[in-house]
Amino acid sequence: MIFEIAHIHIKPDTHAAFEAAVKEAVPLFRRARGCLxxxxxxxxxxxxxxxxVVxxxxxxxxxxxxxxxxxxQEWRRLVGGFFAAPPQVEHMHTVLTGF
Structure with a gap:
């Protein structure tokens, strides 16, 4: 498994609406091929x-x-207007689990 980690900086005073938009987008990820x-x-x-973190x-x-x-495209439509800057995305894999 790999993890996509998107560092997202949103516009001030848009927290509730942004979080609601991400919640609305959950089905998009749920049905995506290989999304765990x-x-x-x-x-x-x-x-x-x-x-x-996906x-x-x-x-x-x-x-x-x-x-x-x-x-x-629907994901970006739902959340893109909240971004204060383009998200920074990196992909990671676990190399050690302590406990």
């Missing part, structure tokens, strides 16, 4: 900063299958 999990985390220190079976499930889909 999603979670949204909000920074305590920088309240306008979020991390969207578990994928393979890198291509995200970069090819999802990004090439109509559901990706």
């Amino acid at each position: 999990s999603t979670r949204l985390e909000r920074s305590i220190e920088q309240g306008d900063h979020y991390r969207l 578990g994928w079976e393979t890198l291509e499930n995200h970069t090819v299958d999802f990004r090439g889909s109509a559901d990706f």
